[in-house]
Structures are given as C-alpha cells and as structure tokens.
Amino acid sequence: MxxxxxxxxxxxxxxxxxxxxxxxxxxxxxxxxxxxxxxxxxxxxxxxxxxxxxxxxxxxxxxxxxxxxxxxxxxxxxxxxxxxxxxxxxxRRSIRDYTDAPLTKDEVMKLLWAGQGITTAWGFRTAPSAGALYPLELYVVAGNVDNLAPGVYKYEPKENKLTLVKEGDARASLAAASLGQSCVRDGAINIVIAAVYKRTTAKYGSRGERYVHIEVGHAAQNICLQATALDLGLVTIGAFEDTAVAKIIGMSADEVPLYVIPVGRIK
Ligand SMILES: Cc1cc2nc3c(=O)[nH]c(=O)nc-3n(C[C@H](O)[C@H](O)[C@H](O)COP(=O)(O)O)c2cc1C
CATH class of the missing domain: 1.20.5 (Single alpha-helices involved in coiled-coils or other helix-helix interfaces)
Known part of the structure; x- marks a missing residue:
C-alpha cells in the first residue's frame, strides 16, 4: 500500500x-x-x-x-x-527635264490628293472653293508609273481613287496638243485639270468664271508644293489647244481643260 x-x-x-x-x-x-x-x-x-x-x-x-x-x-x-x-x-521651281525613272502609284495619288483630296467628313477639300461647289476635275495621263498601266484616269476625290477613262499612253499626243512642248511627252505623268464652269456660275453668274480660275491656281499650287515635298519635278502649262486636249483625255462636253501639268523625276 x-x-x-x-x-x-x-x-x-x-x-x-x-x-x-x-x-x-x-x-x-x-x-x-x-x-x-x-x-x-x-x-x-x-x-x-x-x-x-x-x-x-x-x-x-x-x-x-x-x-x-x-x-x-x-x-x-x-x-x-x-x-x-x-x-x-x-x-518650288518649274522643272521641265525629267529622267526615265517611273513614278510610284503612291506618289501619283499624293499629288492628286494635294490638288483636290477630301479632308473632312462633310467633303471639304485641300483647296478652297467658292461656295464649296468644287468645279474642278483632275485627270492623269499616265505613261511611266509602277503598277499603273499607261492610260488616262480620272481622280475620284470621294474614294481617293483612279477610274480608267482610256487605255494607252497619250503623252505624245498630249504634247502635240500642247504646242509640241517636250516636257509633256517626257513627264512620267501629266495631271490635267479641267473645270465644269456651270457648277459655280449657276450660283455666282459670270463672276463665277473668275472664281473657277482662282480655284485652279489653288489646286495647282498644292500639287506644286506636294511635288516639291516628294522631290519630283513639274511645270504648270497653260499653252495648249483646248479642244484637242479635251478630246485626248475623253472629257465630257461640260468640262474645259485649264492646266496640263507634266511631272517626273528631276534630271
Ligand atoms: C498660268 C501659267 C501658265 C504657264 N504656262 C506655261 C507653259 O505653257 N509652258 C511652260 O513651260 N511654262 C509655263 N508656265 C510656267 C512659267 O513659265 C513659270 O512659272 C515661270 O517661268 C516662273 O518660274 P517658276 O515657276 O520656276 O517660279 C506657266 C505658268 C503659269 C502660272
């Protein structure tokens, strides 16, 4: 225990x-x-x-x-x-001598856009226009452009594109219609600016003609500056036979050619 x-x-x-x-x-x-x-x-x-x-x-x-x-x-x-x-x-200078080198299609489109490209949703353009009536039409006589067959084309500002008007290289005949100026034949392209006067005169009467002539200067100057920026040569030509140029381009009856602008690579 x-x-x-x-x-x-x-x-x-x-x-x-x-x-x-x-x-x-x-x-x-x-x-x-x-x-x-x-x-x-x-x-x-x-x-x-x-x-x-x-x-x-x-x-x-x-x-x-x-x-x-x-x-x-x-x-x-x-x-x-x-x-x-x-x-x-x-x-910027008027240049009339060009090399045989082609332009690119992109360069051509940039020149046209500078002339009449649309820059707002409503449809205003790079160049001013009396009453925003836009009487100008731009054509391209293409002869030496990469990826663009020789021919006459119309610039469509709304779509920023070209529409074929005529096939074939029209530069030589355009040069003949431009009093034989060799730069028209030698340019890789020619931009031809035409006007439909009635778009502007319908509103402004005969004074509208003056407005159309002022406007073509605006558009051409834009193209000149764009060409200078792209290091391309061009000259604005006023000496040509209207009827012959209109026929070569295939313009409609209400279009009148106002400017022929050969463009090429500077020699
Ligand atoms: C309305 C107008 C029409 C002209 N027409 C021609 C012509 O047909 N041929 C030509 O070689 N140059 C023509 N020119 C270009 C002028 O000759 C050129 O602008 C002038 O000599 C001044 O040279 P710059 O453009 O280099 O400043 C024209 C110019 C203007 C403004």
Whole structure:
C-alpha cells in the first residue's frame, strides 16, 4: 500500500514539475521571440517603405524632367513644321527635264490628293472653293508609273481613287496638243485639270468664271508644293489647244481643260 502511494505521489510530483516548467519557463520565452520577430518584420517593412518613397521621389523628379523635355520637343516640331512649309515654298521651281525613272502609284495619288483630296467628313477639300461647289476635275495621263498601266484616269476625290477613262499612253499626243512642248511627252505623268464652269456660275453668274480660275491656281499650287515635298519635278502649262486636249483625255462636253501639268523625276 505504501509503495503504491509513493508511486502515485512520484507521478503527481513529476506532472506538477512539468506543468511548472511549461508555464513559468517556456511561455515568456515564446512571447519574447514572437515580439522580436514582429519587430524585425516591421523594421524591414519600414526600410522597404523608405526605399519605395525614395524611388517615388526620384520617379517624380524624372517625370518633371521628361515633361520639360516633351515641351521642348513639341516646340521644336512646331518650328520644323513651319520651316518645312517655308522651305517648300523656297524650293518650288518649274522643272521641265525629267529622267526615265517611273513614278510610284503612291506618289501619283499624293499629288492628286494635294490638288483636290477630301479632308473632312462633310467633303471639304485641300483647296478652297467658292461656295464649296468644287468645279474642278483632275485627270492623269499616265505613261511611266509602277503598277499603273499607261492610260488616262480620272481622280475620284470621294474614294481617293483612279477610274480608267482610256487605255494607252497619250503623252505624245498630249504634247502635240500642247504646242509640241517636250516636257509633256517626257513627264512620267501629266495631271490635267479641267473645270465644269456651270457648277459655280449657276450660283455666282459670270463672276463665277473668275472664281473657277482662282480655284485652279489653288489646286495647282498644292500639287506644286506636294511635288516639291516628294522631290519630283513639274511645270504648270497653260499653252495648249483646248479642244484637242479635251478630246485626248475623253472629257465630257461640260468640262474645259485649264492646266496640263507634266511631272517626273528631276534630271
Ligand atoms: C498660268 C501659267 C501658265 C504657264 N504656262 C506655261 C507653259 O505653257 N509652258 C511652260 O513651260 N511654262 C509655263 N508656265 C510656267 C512659267 O513659265 C513659270 O512659272 C515661270 O517661268 C516662273 O518660274 P517658276 O515657276 O520656276 O517660279 C506657266 C505658268 C503659269 C502660272
């Protein structure tokens, strides 16, 4: 009995000892370690935050610098744009001698677009027009253009495309109708500008004729400047026989030719 009592007491003693060690010895040390770990984590986070703040400040400074640089570049671009128009005006010259090199179709379309291209949804064009009545029609006598068969084409401003009027190279006959001027024969193309007077005179009476003549100058000048920008040579020709030119082109009865403009690569 005594031995059994001693044994139970020993077990109880041992359990109490284990519990005491557990509560009085371990618990505080676990809590200290946790605190230290959290504190270390917090310090790390603070350091990270400080680093990020520095990086943000640096990024903000760079953004300010970039904005200033962008402002400078915008001013330079505006200056170059102005200068380039002035440069084109300075460089434009009547050129009558061309190489045998072909034009590209893209160049031809750019010239036509400059003359009468549509620039707004309503249908306003690159050149001004009295009452926005647009009396001008543009034709191309193509002879030497990549990916465009020789022929006479009409420019359709609405679709910015060409419609074939006549097949075959008409440059020689157009040159003959232009008092034999060789530049008409030698140009890779000739742009022929015609006018339908009644579109304008129906509203403005005989004064409308003056408006039509002013307008052909606007369109031709646009073509001149575009050719200069594309490094192509051209000359605006007024000396030709109207009836012969109209027939060569295949113009309708109400169209009158006003300008023949040979264009080619500068010799
Ligand atoms: C209405 C008009 C008709 C012209 N007709 C011809 C012409 O038939 N043949 C020609 O070689 N040049 C013609 N020209 C081009 C002028 O001869 C040329 O513009 C002028 O000599 C000035 O040279 P620039 O264009 O190089 O400034 C004509 C120019 C205009 C404005």
């Amino acid at each position: 005594m031995t059994r009592y001693k044994c139970v007491s020993a077990i109880v003693f041992m359990l109490v000892a284990v519990l005491m060690v557990g509560t009085a010895g371990c618990a505080p040390s676990v809590s200290d370690n946790g605190c230290a770990a959290v504190k270390a984590e917090l310090d790390k986070a603070n350091a990270e935050l400080k680093k990020l703040r520095t990086e943000l400040d640096e990024a903000k400074a760079k953004l300010t610098e970039a904005k200033a640089e962008l402002g400078k570049i915008k001013a330079e671009v505006a200056a170059v744009k102005t200068a380039s128009l002035e440069e084109l005006l300075r460089q």
